Amino acid sequence: MGEQVGQKPKRELPRSRVLVAEQTAKIYRDAFAAKARGEKVGWSTAIFPQEICETLDIPVLYPENNAASISAKHLGGELIEHAEGAMQYPSRICSYARLNMALADKIQDPAYSKADPLMPSPDFLLLANNSCTQLMKWYECLSRDLGIPIFFIDCLFNYYEEKPAKHKITYIRKQIEKYIWDMEAFSGKKFDWDKFLEVQKRSQINSKLFDEIIRLNMRTPAPMSGFDFFNYMSCLVLARGKESTTVIFEQLKKEVEEHIANNTTTFPSEEKYRVHWEGIACWPNLGHNLKTLKNYNVNAVINGYVTAWNVDYEPGDLDSMASAYASSSTNSLSTNTIMNMRADTIENYNCDGMLCHVNRSCKMMTFHIFVGRHIIEERTGVPCANFDGDQSDERIYSEAQFETRLQGLVEIMQHRKEANHG
Amino acid sequence: MADLPEMLAELQSVADSPKKMLAKYLAQGKKVVGCFPIYTPAELVHAAGMIPMGVWGGQVNPSVAGQYAPIFICSIMRSCLEFGMLGKYKGLSAVIMPILCDSFRGMSGAWRVGVKDIPLIALIQPQNREVDGAREFLAAEYGVVKEKLEEIAGHKISGDAIENSIAIYNSHNATLREFARAANRHLDVITPKIRHAVMKSAHFMEKAEHAAKVKDIVLKLAELPEHKWTGRKVVLTGITAEPGDLLDILAENKIAVVGDDLAQESRQFRTDIPAGQDPLDRLAGQWLSRSACSVVHEKTSARPDLVIKLAKENRADGVIICLMSFCDVEEYEYPLLAKTTAQAGLPSVCIDIDQSTENSGQARTKLQTFVEML
Amino acid sequence: MFTLGIDIGSTACKAVILQDGARVEARAVVPLGTGTSGAGDVLQKVLAVKNRQIEDMERILVTGYGRFTFAGADSQKSELSCHARGVNFLFPSVRTIIDIGGQDIKAMRVNAKGFLENFVMNDKCAAGTGKFLDVMARIINVKVNDLGEIGLKATEEVNISNTCTVFAESEVISKLSAAVRIEDLVAGIHRSVAKRVASLAFRNGIVPEVAMSGGVALNKGVVALLEEEIKRNILVHEDCQLAGALGAAVLAYEELHK
Known part of the structure; x- marks a missing residue:
């Protein structure tokens, strides 16, 4: 989600990346401008039905994405310390939450400018708990501290493997309907159902386009360093329903296809091993991750995290939309479901191993790794390695441990390759 | 009627060794269904003629649970998984698990892999309780649980049976609330550990049976002259206040518990099942009326308000925040609790509750210091 | 009149003898923690400074992690209260x-x-x-x-x-x-x-x-x-390490004058 992270560009940034940076800057700029005009600005969880505010043309920013960007720039430490210190939050809660609640507190002082990117203080919150329950607690705190309302879509959890049952879809659809009316009343704007349909269609086009692009990395060797996908996630989080995202993705698709045609890649060394990366990136340590992967010739060609935003539904059908939001996030699905999806991916992308980020902030993703590991090993036969880290808190990750674990994984992958060829 | 110490000792023994109760009910030919914390429709199990039994882990340093459960998840869930994997819950026909937090999301998967011989009945309560449809959703969710319980029981669960169980549960709630009030008049007899045992034993006994025993205790207490407590008084808030050692430290420091907002104790008894036409709808209505609990979505400061009210009404000198290790829902509420109680002039101290480690000297030091401060 | 404060910590034992609750008569530190001979050693050491006997001590108050197992104390207090009181003695403005x-x-x-x-x-x-x-x-x-x-x-x-x-x-x-x-x-x-x-x-x-x-x-x-x-x-303060023991001695004095 963080922009311009990963390897230091030796060459000029591809056009698609320039467009991403411009789009993100514009979204932040527009939000600040709206705030300055006295209009309402919202903060939203990453997989909330963005289509409604997009339709109403209300600016919304995304704390999870923002926290990732701040962390990737190594600017999160001071905020996290503020959350744990003066604000008294235990250090064990999600680091995105700690970082963001501290930011929300700091930006009440108009002179505060240390974090980058800054966000305007919100006037309302959009909460969907499909990614986790901590989001709900985090937003409760924001709502209380800032005295602002929450618009909540409770997305439940799919504890079994079947599709969301009828009563679940009905409950979620009713919430989306109520949210539309409530947001109309709150904003004083009329909801345009025709425009809504267009936004829904646009969101579907973008989701599917990104999915197509990712699939291009099934090729061996991959045209893209898997980490590069992280750079485009802001499009899916901040601008899933925008036409500018379509432009970016079309450009990106062209670039990837060019790499395939020219037999080139953005991966900075020879791709000897292909792995599936499981879990959120360690944003503050992305540089070290990538450097180490490069040194060991390991391309993390695919990761489940970049596909989590593929909210697939039938435009115009609220039930279908409700069902999609109930089952889009990695963390809203049972371990069986998610790990069988991962096993499919490992087979489709021809991965030699799985590298799992045991993310201190994310209980659910870690559970998937611990509980589902046998599914991966049994179904695909590839080795898995875990390493400790965190999405924002630099104090958890250990460079030495990461390298040792990766090296161990590489040695197993190498051994298996040799055994297969000999 | 037995004498009071015997009655209290009996409930203490139930609280200390639920395994004995499980064996007892199984020996009576009853089926027993485990109920995970914090809120499950145990009334449905009861209505099926089976015994709902709380599953709250216990003091254990997990050796096998680490295979599926990361070290940084809720301490209760890790112990439950450990016990499950080691076969300590053998005899349970199923377990009901409410997906109330992220640890539960993960546990639902871990249980199915780690404890294959005890089937999981999962359910989820709606958190957006303001929306029209939340109640209907939960009634339907309970309907699914009911069907699964019927399979286990081998017969249908009638509406009348559920209504009957609801009456027993509501009456049990009232009895436990009455006990809490009576206990405060006899703080010499009802020590923190005994108070806890009476409350906790409710999880491991059939509710009518438990209510009868607690009623007898209340009657016996009424025969005693009211005791004038000269030590300090506190209110506890959190998921649990365990192990017993911790409560012994309270007693050693002349601290009495005069009220609690513990998930394992009073949160279980303070919200009745409302009146209504349909029994499943009534059960759903109870979830909609729950408040001041960290697993329930609320935008207000209902929980600190309730803790302060409890403290003021019972003339408590302070509040002990029992923070369950790696319980994120509680951790998010900690600053609010600490600040709001302080503003109300109530000193508080925060104690780590962890089932995986022996009670450290730190808790003792903190509690002693707290008393010295009051 | 003398009071004695002993702080039996996890890595070191400290002791202070206070005269009339106001003047430090003797101090001692032994780099051994609770569960060792540290507590006994520090007691001997602090008494030896001015050649006092244990009987000269009107009241002995212990603190620190070993406070529950030390025989011969008149009372015990948490190290937090003792540190607070000890530092207050050294720096009243803190x-x-x-x-x-x-x-x-x-x-x-x-x-x-x-x-x-x-x-x-x-x-x-x-x-x-x-x-x-x-x-x-x-x-x-x-x-x-x-x-x-x-x-x-x-x-x-x-x-x-x-x-x-x-x-x-x-x-x-x-x-x-x-x-x-x-x-x-x-x-x-x-x-x-x-x-x-x-x-x-x-x-x-x-x-x-x-x-x-x-x-x-x-x-x-x-x-x-x-x-x-x-x-x-x-x-x-140069006696910062002794704050707990000092506070214990102060509290022992106060307990005598309650």
Whole structure:
């Protein structure tokens, strides 16, 4: 989600990346401008039905994405310390939450400018708990501290493997309907159902386009360093329903296809091993991750995290939309479901191993790794390695441990390759 | 009627060794269904003629649970998984698990892999309780649980049976609330550990049976002259206040518990099942009326308000925040609790509750210091 | 009239004899913690200073982790109350006390009389404690008592990002193999302790003036960096390590005059 992270560009940034940076800057700029005009600005969880505010043309920013960007720039430490210190939050809660609640507190002082990117203080919150329950607690705190309302879509959890049952879809659809009316009343704007349909269609086009692009990395060797996908996630989080995202993705698709045609890649060394990366990136340590992967010739060609935003539904059908939001996030699905999806991916992308980020902030993703590991090993036969880290808190990750674990994984992958060829 | 110490000792023994109760009910030919914390429709199990039994882990340093459960998840869930994997819950026909937090999301998967011989009945309560449809959703969710319980029981669960169980549960709630009030008049007899045992034993006994025993205790207490407590008084808030050692430290420091907002104790008894036409709808209505609990979505400061009210009404000198290790829902509420109680002039101290480690000297030091401060 | 305070800590035992609740008659430190002969040794040592007998002591009050197992005490109090009172004796103007002990970090707020107003302690984790410094000193093969001086000679602080003692250990080892200057590494270790402690102090609220007690207060490197982190001066008394024992002796005197 963080922009311009990963390897230091030796060459000029591809056009698609320039467009991403411009789009993100514009979204932040527009939000600040709206705030300055006295209009309402919202903060939203990453997989909330963005289509409604997009339709109403209300600016919304995304704390999870923002926290990732701040962390990737190594600017999160001071905020996290503020959350744990003066604000008294235990250090064990999600680091995105700690970082963001501290930011929300700091930006009440108009002179505060240390974090980058800054966000305007919100006037309302959009909460969907499909990614986790901590989001709900985090937003409760924001709502209380800032005295602002929450618009909540409770997305439940799919504890079994079947599709969301009828009563679940009905409950979620009713919430989306109520949210539309409530947001109309709150904003004083009329909801345009025709425009809504267009936004829904646009969101579907973008989701599917990104999915197509990712699939291009099934090729061996991959045209893209898997980490590069992280750079485009802001499009899916901040601008899933925008036409500018379509432009970016079309450009990106062209670039990837060019790499395939020219037999080139953005991966900075020879791709000897292909792995599936499981879990959120360690944003503050992305540089070290990538450097180490490069040194060991390991391309993390695919990761489940970049596909989590593929909210697939039938435009115009609220039930279908409700069902999609109930089952889009990695963390809203049972371990069986998610790990069988991962096993499919490992087979489709021809991965030699799985590298799992045991993310201190994310209980659910870690559970998937611990509980589902046998599914991966049994179904695909590839080795898995875990390493400790965190999405924002630099104090958890250990460079030495990461390298040792990766090296161990590489040695197993190498051994298996040799055994297969000999 | 037995004498009071015997009655209290009996409930203490139930609280200390639920395994004995499980064996007892199984020996009576009853089926027993485990109920995970914090809120499950145990009334449905009861209505099926089976015994709902709380599953709250216990003091254990997990050796096998680490295979599926990361070290940084809720301490209760890790112990439950450990016990499950080691076969300590053998005899349970199923377990009901409410997906109330992220640890539960993960546990639902871990249980199915780690404890294959005890089937999981999962359910989820709606958190957006303001929306029209939340109640209907939960009634339907309970309907699914009911069907699964019927399979286990081998017969249908009638509406009348559920209504009957609801009456027993509501009456049990009232009895436990009455006990809490009576206990405060006899703080010499009802020590923190005994108070806890009476409350906790409710999880491991059939509710009518438990209510009868607690009623007898209340009657016996009424025969005693009211005791004038000269030590300090506190209110506890959190998921649990365990192990017993911790409560012994309270007693050693002349601290009495005069009220609690513990998930394992009073949160279980303070919200009745409302009146209504349909029994499943009534059960759903109870979830909609729950408040001041960290697993329930609320935008207000209902929980600190309730803790302060409890403290003021019972003339408590302070509040002990029992923070369950790696319980994120509680951790998010900690600053609010600490600040709001302080503003109300109530000193508080925060104690780590962890089932995986022996009670450290730190808790003792903190509690002693707290008393010295009051 | 004499009162005796003994602080039986996890890594050292300290004792103070106080005359009439006002004047320090004798002091002693033994670098052995609870469960060893430290408590007995420190008692003998403190009595020997002015050749006193145990019978001369009107009242003995013990504190610290070994306070429950020490026979021969008239009463015991938590180390927090004792540190608060001890620091108040040394620096009456202090309202915030930071104590880094062998296994605990404590941030305390006290009133003008030395009564505790509130406090917070670290969770069950060695990060930032005296124990953490012991482990680090062992890895880089220097005496823990020398860390302070070494750290002050740093020219370019090395960043130690891990708070987990085990991970920090491997991080320090990898920096060592990267041949960074020991002084810079020690400063990095001190910074990591200072950040951890500052966070706890902020959580409890900081009211000036601020003092440090406990053995780690003797480490000038940690104190200097902690001053930077909390943006305030920190008072350190030469008897800082004895604050708990001193407070115990004061409290023993007060108990006699209740």
